[in-house]
Amino acid sequence: MIIIRPARVEDAEALPQIEQSAGLAFRAIPELAWLADGDNVSAERHRALIAGGACWVAADNKDRPVGFLSAGIEGDALHIWELDVRLDRQGSGIGRALLERAIADAKRLGLAAVTLTTFRAVAWNAPFYRKCGFRILEGAGIDERLTRLLSDEAEHGMPTDQRCAMRLDLSRADTR
Template structure:
């Protein structure tokens, strides 16, 4: 049984470890294996995102956080900053439950869209989001905010040809 609830300040310390565990999935992709040792969002940043009210935790049967989704309101969109599930709990519906909760929250808030940046071909990235109706934005569809995020990712070592911005229209 998966329980999705709003993240609480006391969850912030556990979230970087979940992100680290989730990152180990990249070890299966040689050219992206370096991401398994990448920088994680700090507990302090998580506390800031949690306080803003658009972060959720998926807890396992014992009530322990197994995954999280951190987002923020950016103009008329809910922007997903991070969605991670502990490596040992991947493929069990935690990510799906978190994404469904975030989309429902964005609808409740009357937002126009949910956005994110991710890898085009990594199975648990763009192909996962496409199952929920997200589409990859191309060319002029990529607004200034998303273009800036993609540029920042490239500056931090992400391969530009493998990254994309995605959007789920809610209106």
């Protein structure tokens, strides 16, 4: 059984290993396989995100994290920085459960939207988020903050033609 709960400081040490495991899925996509060996978010950064109060973990029956969603409040939006589930636990609804919890908490906080940047065509990226009600932002629909994030990603080697910004407007959100 999986429990979705707010992340605790002591969870931070486990999160880089979960990110590393989740990243192995990119090995199935030759042009993105390099991501499987990329840098992970440090435990220190995870502790800072957890302190911000917008991070959740999916914990197993022994309360060990098997997935997480790290986010931050950026203006009137909850911005998802990372959503990862251990490779051996993917495809079982854990990612969706984490996302639904983050959306519900963002609504409770009175935020207007949930945003993120991701790959357009990777099945567990933009297509997954679209099924959850997110829309891809194009052109003038991408605000300054998201434009800056996409630019930063490009400077770190992300292929700009494959990346996109997405938004879920919470007044219309339905995650069923």
